[in-house]
Structures are given as structure tokens and as C-alpha cells.
Amino acid sequence: MKWTGVRYTDRPTVEVRTWIDAPPDRVWALVSDVGLMPGMSDELQSVEWLDGATGPALGARFVGRNRHEALGNWSTISYVVEYEAGHVFGWAVEDPADPSAVWRFRLHAGDGGTELSEWMQLGPGRSGLSEAIDRMPEKEEKIVFVRLRxxxxxMTVTLERIKQLAETG
Known part of the structure; x- marks a missing residue:
């Protein structure tokens, strides 16, 4: 059977994992501090909590400002949709009922350290990627593949930076 690729409407996902030789509370302090995230990413430029929030909690909102060479500059509002202190921090970008993306950090303790995963899903809601696909529908699978990579x-760089910070204390 020939692989035909993945389409945006398939809600494709990516997940990256790493082992961190540090206790979960140290790792949690890093992943739950959205203000640190711009220093972990080349694309994310700034993040700030909205509505007086100072940290993650179900329903809390934050604005993220991004920059990408091909996509330009944009900002989004994200909503915390999954939250279990010390274990899970997930957010939906734009409309929580029809997000343009969903992101999640998950921590698992064991063997004196922490397994950290970062997961994301494209769609189902529209995004800047949807606009690129609208302009070049014949290239949808390639556009989605490149963006997922x-x-x-x-995400690999982000987890490596979190690992470095957590392990050096």
C-alpha cells in the first residue's frame, strides 16, 4: 500500500519524549512557567497570562506571540484545557471547542527522575497553515508534513533545554 501522507483534517499529532535526571517537582516548575517558554523556542517570542492569572489552572488564558520565517508574525490566545498539578499541563489554541492546535506537557516520575513528553495536535480549527493549504491545496500533504517536522x-530543542535547566538546578 502506498503512503499518501496526512491531511490537516486528520488532526495529525507529534510527540517528543525525554528522560530528565531530576525530580518531577523541579521539571514541573519549568514546564508550568509559560514565561520561560520563549527562551526554549525560536518561534515563540513572548507569552503572558491574561485576566489576572499568574499560572496554569483550568480555563486560564494566555497570549502567545510567534514569529516564523515563512508564516510571518502572529499572536494567539490559548486556554488551559488540561491541568493536573505536577503531571499534566495542556492548552487549546484559539477556540477550545474547535482549536487550531492543542499542546500538552505530561510528566511521569520514576527511577529517581522524570519522563517528560510534549505532544501537539494540528487542528481541527483553522490556522495560518489552513491559509497556506487554501492557496496550494495540491500541496496539502507536503505542507502538513513539513510543519509537523x-x-x-x-519540541526536541524545547525538551532538551528543559532537561538542561532541570538537571543543573
């Missing part, structure tokens, strides 16, 4: 690379 970019996310995978960026």
Missing part, C-alpha cells in the same frame, strides 16, 4: 525539531 518543524514542530518535532522545535
Amino acid at each position: 518543524e514542530f518535532e525539531r522545535n
Whole structure:
């Protein structure tokens, strides 16, 4: 059977994992501090909590400002949709009922350290990627593939930076 690729409407996902030789509370302090995230990513430029929030909690909102060479500058509002202190921090980008993306950090303790995963899903709601697909529908699978690989690379770097900070205290 020939692989035909993945389409945006398939809600494709990417997940990256790493082992961190540090206790979960130290790792949690890093992943739950959205203000640190711009220093972990080349694309994310700034993040700030909205509505007086100072940290993650179900329903809390934050604005993220991004920059990408091909996509330009944009900002989004994200909503915390999954939250279990010390274990899970997930957010939906734009409309929580029809997000343009969903992101999640998950921590698992064991063997004196922490397994950290970062997961994301494209869609189902429209995004800047949807606009690129509208302009070049015949290239949808390639557009989605390239963007997923970019996310995978960026997520790998983010987890490596979190690992470095957590392990050096």
C-alpha cells in the first residue's frame, strides 16, 4: 500500500519524549512557567497570562506571540484545557471547542527522575497553515508534513533545554 501522507483534517499529532535526571517537582516548575517558554523556542517570542492569572489552572488564558520565517508574525490566545498539578499541563489554541492546535506537557516520575513528553495536535480549527493549504491545496500533504517536522525539531530543542535547566538546578 502506498503512503499518501496526512491531511490537516486528520488532526495529525507529534510527540517528543525525554528522560530528565531530576525530580518531577523541579521539571514541573519549568514546564508550568509559560514565561520561560520563549527562551526554549525560536518561534515563540513572548507569552503572558491574561485576566489576572499568574499560572496554569483550568480555563486560564494566555497570549502567545510567534514569529516564523515563512508564516510571518502572529499572536494567539490559548486556554488551559488540561491541568493536573505536577503531571499534566495542556492548552487549546484559539477556540477550545474547535482549536487550531492543542499542546500538552505530561510528566511521569520514576527511577529517581522524570519522563517528560510534549505532544501537539494540528487542528481541527483553522490556522495560518489552513491559509497556506487554501492557496496550494495540491500541496496539502507536503505542507502538513513539513510543519509537523518543524514542530518535532522545535519540541526536541524545547525538551532538551528543559532537561538542561532541570538537571543543573
